[in-house]
Amino acid sequence: MAGCCHRLRLDDSARDDARQRLRSVRGHVDGILRMLDQEDTYCVDVLKQVKAVQGALDRVGGLVLRAHLRDHVTTANERGDVEEMVEELMEVLKYR
Amino acid sequence: MAGCCHRLRLDDSARDDARQRLRSVRGHVDGILRMLDQEDTYCVDVLKQVKAVQGALDRVGGLVLRAHLRDHVTTANERGDVEEMVEELMEVLKYR
Amino acid sequence: MAGCCHRLRLDDSARDDARQRLRSVRGHVDGILRMLDQEDTYCVDVLKQVKAVQGALDRVGGLVLRAHLRDHVTTANERGDVEEMVEELMEVLKYR
Amino acid sequence: MAGCCHRLRLDDSARDDARQRLRSVRGHVDGILRMLDQEDTYCVDVLKQVKAVQGALDRVGGLVLRAHLRDHVTTANERGDVEEMVEELMEVLKYR
Numbered sequence: 001m002a003g004c005c006h007r008l009r010l011d012d013s014a015r016d017d018a019r020q021r022l023r024s025v026r027g028h029v030d031g032i033l034r035m036l037d038q039e040d041t042y043c044v045d046v047l048k049q050v051k052a053v054q055g056a057l058d059r060v061g062g063l064v065l066r067a068h069l070r071d072h073v074t075t076a077n078e079r080g081d082v083e084e085m086v087e088e089l090m091e092v093l094k095y096r
Numbered sequence: 097m098a099g100c101c102h103r104l105r106l107d108d109s110a111r112d113d114a115r116q117r118l119r120s121v122r123g124h125v126d127g128i129l130r131m132l133d134q135e136d137t138y139c140v141d142v143l144k145q146v147k148a149v150q151g152a153l154d155r156v157g158g159l160v161l162r163a164h165l166r167d168h169v170t171t172a173n174e175r176g177d178v179e180e181m182v183e184e185l186m187e188v189l190k191y192r
Numbered sequence: 193m194a195g196c197c198h199r200l201r202l203d204d205s206a207r208d209d210a211r212q213r214l215r216s217v218r219g220h221v222d223g224i225l226r227m228l229d230q231e232d233t234y235c236v237d238v239l240k241q242v243k244a245v246q247g248a249l250d251r252v253g254g255l256v257l258r259a260h261l262r263d264h265v266t267t268a269n270e271r272g273d274v275e276e277m278v279e280e281l282m283e284v285l286k287y288r
Numbered sequence: 289m290a291g292c293c294h295r296l297r298l299d300d301s302a303r304d305d306a307r308q309r310l311r312s313v314r315g316h317v318d319g320i321l322r323m324l325d326q327e328d329t330y331c332v333d334v335l336k337q338v339k340a341v342q343g344a345l346d347r348v349g350g351l352v353l354r355a356h357l358r359d360h361v362t363t364a365n366e367r368g369d370v371e372e373m374v375e376e377l378m379e380v381l382k383y384r
Contacts, residue, residue: 238352260331280332
């Protein structure tokens, strides 16, 4: 994995933003768990909440991806790890 | 929303299965939060974990959807709420 | 496959709508092929066109799905093929 | 758009591969059109074919994306258009 040997790490502001959003994702998951404890919970309401959490996770993925493109992928040619960076990214982008 | 007036509710076994999976999703989100606390966390590792959580949520959505189709959609014609059930489902399925 | 023995067929108006949209998809694909013949075609422009065609196909899928839900899935309980209809639909919905 | 002023263009081998796949996509779309002309065509069969075409388009998108990452994004820092390249890519990747 390219990152470890090149000391490539996730940028601090993207890290804080991701942390904040993931905490709200966790709260949202707890909310769905509470829904499931209610006797008359309706399936479609649960489906809508699951989708909302997935949307929030998409946004976490988006901000981490942006930081990665900006800090690591756009400098790959200078570092000499183009092939590795491209294949790694193609793998993680599959079925996002 | 069709469910509330018709007393349509999520089936118990799907409910338990969803509960269990959501608890593991929450644990997984905590794992990503711990990753973000590590100084040298690499972006692509975070992206992979976010995708894994989304996959787990897909499976939660899948089992709730299956219960909903089986228990509520396939009997809509007899209940007389075909149009409502179809539109509600089309909305929640939009680009799952 | 449930459809063949039960004489379940795609409704005419959905069929016409799908036909029309698919013809425009074909024209759109031809447009991308022409783009590829231009010497200085830029990758991102091709990617945008491919995504536009996928969006159009999503809409074709959406209108066929709606017709299927309305005409076949909501009457499955009366026909007695609930399990088959649900599993068939879950399969085709996976990663739409 | 970054590409035009910097003379960034889609690499020839990716271009040929994309061309070939798009021709087979067109043939596949024609196949679905023929399906729609058959009186007893079943909805789920049409849905499966639409999904197959979308999968083929995913692969066209994937090979163009790979060429773009390798030829243009990984050299953005040296060219000085990092911000533009990253935003352009984030836009086109949005829920691929």
